[in-house]
Amino acid sequence: MQKHFIGGVIPGSIIAQDVYGSDGILLIKKGSMFREQYIPRFIDAGVQEIFVEENGSMTPETITTIRKSLNIQDVIHDKTRTHAQNQIKKTMLKFKSVSNTDVQKISQIVEDMIEQLLDKKDFVFALSQLRSVDDYTYQHSVNVGVLSLIIGIDLALEQEQLKQLGMGAILHDIGKIMIPEDIIKKPAKLTNEEFREVKKHTEYGYEILIQTDIPEEAARIALHHHEKFDGTGYSRGLRNTKIPLFARIVAVADVYDAMSNDRVYQKRSAPDKVFREITHLGDKHFDTKIMETFARHINIYPTGTGIVLNSGHRGIVLYQNKLYPESPIVRVFLPKDQDYKRLYFDLDLSLNTKWYIIETF
Ligand SMILES: [Fe+2]
Structure with a gap:
């Protein structure tokens, strides 16, 4: 102790x-x-x-060292991600409008993203885990762009459609620039009145984007990304395939990324919990076909995730088993107070079925 x-x-x-x-x-x-x-x-x-x-060999330093050595790679280049984040930040900090120069820059970024994603034929997410709550909106916008493109590529959309999807996805929340900051950044649950105000960001976003050169299909993403498949969403309460395809894609990406990250009012959920929750929302919140397409690319236990086994041992995910996403290869730490010669050992959970993950941290 x-x-x-x-x-x-x-x-x-x-x-x-x-x-x-x-x-x-x-x-x-x-x-x-x-x-x-x-x-x-x-x-x-x-x-x-x-x-x-006592955690034995599992000290914060060991965990940091292992995570660093795992060289977790992002699905897009760091340079493109930073550039995209800075651009969306610049766009959103401008006073209540979006210029065509901004649209062109974002269009170029989306082209780069598509090129990089098409380069990786078989990818699962390894999104950057290092997020700051302050820059949440910009990082979230870029992630929703990347995740939507991953779905779009899997659905075999054409290049021009991918571009429209990517642009609309990155700018899906642009209408939030019209909502008072104290509501957007409120670190607590919103009142009904505040929530009514926040909901307007879909209409505002569409109005802002439709005045630019951005294609109408992209602008419609801003208007419809909070529609739900069963018709209970907003801003129009559309149902089923009446919701434009791009908005159905962005809805999944938006909810997944929001749940996976710390927000001002809520801590992130563990990847396996997000996976389970998202996959239970088919037909209610999401288009099941799109949700299933997306789920194929989700890493349930990304490399670097802390895990607890049914034996009570704690460890860290080293690699995934492609065929058995629920059973990654993990490094298990041994308790100090037992007479083990080793500090840890590596274990392939797909080959040792009596051990399985019960918790993540
Ligand atoms: Fe939104």
Whole structure:
């Protein structure tokens, strides 16, 4: 058992003593798993240090070193990603309009993305995990562009269609520049009135884009990306294939990326949980065919993900098994207090079926 400042506790560690707030109220029981999202709650309750079970060789340094050595590659070049993020930031910070010069620049970026994605025939996502909440909107816009293009390529859309899809996907939330910032960045649940205001970003986006040279099909993505397949979405309550194809694609990419990342009001969900939730939304929220196309490219346990096995051991994902996405190859850390000679061992979960992943962190 070791005492740690809560900022230094590895998510996934087992809490070794009950944790009480400064008011004496029990916050969490001994034996629970420590999660990153507990940190603000603990700080609010005046807790600075907690006792956790020893993790043996699994220190924050080991995890960082392993993650670095895994050389996680993005599906598009870093340069293109940074360029795209800066461009969307510039576009969105301008006062309530989009110029045709911006549209041209974004069009060029989308062409680069398509070229790079077509180059990788068989890809699964390895999106950058390093996001800052401040730049969320710009990073999210670029990701939704990339993810939508991946779906579009799988659906064998033509080059011109891919371009329209990519541009509309990157600019899908452009209407948010018309919504007051304090609502967009509110770190809590929105009131009904605020939510009504946020919903208007679809109409605003369409109105802004339709005044530029952008193709109408791309502008319609802004208008319809919150429609749901069962007709319960907005802004028009369209159902089924009445929702334009591009908007159906962007809807999946948008929800997936939003759930996979920290937002101002919500922590990200683990990749396997996002996968399960997304795949349960077919026909209700999403077009099942598009959702299934997308699911083929999702990495349930991306390289670098922290995992907990049914045996209680903790580890980290090293590589995927293409045929068995639920059973990656993992590095398992051994507890220090047992008389093991090794600090860790690598395990192919597809070959050792008595061990499986029960949690991620
Ligand atoms: Fe949106």
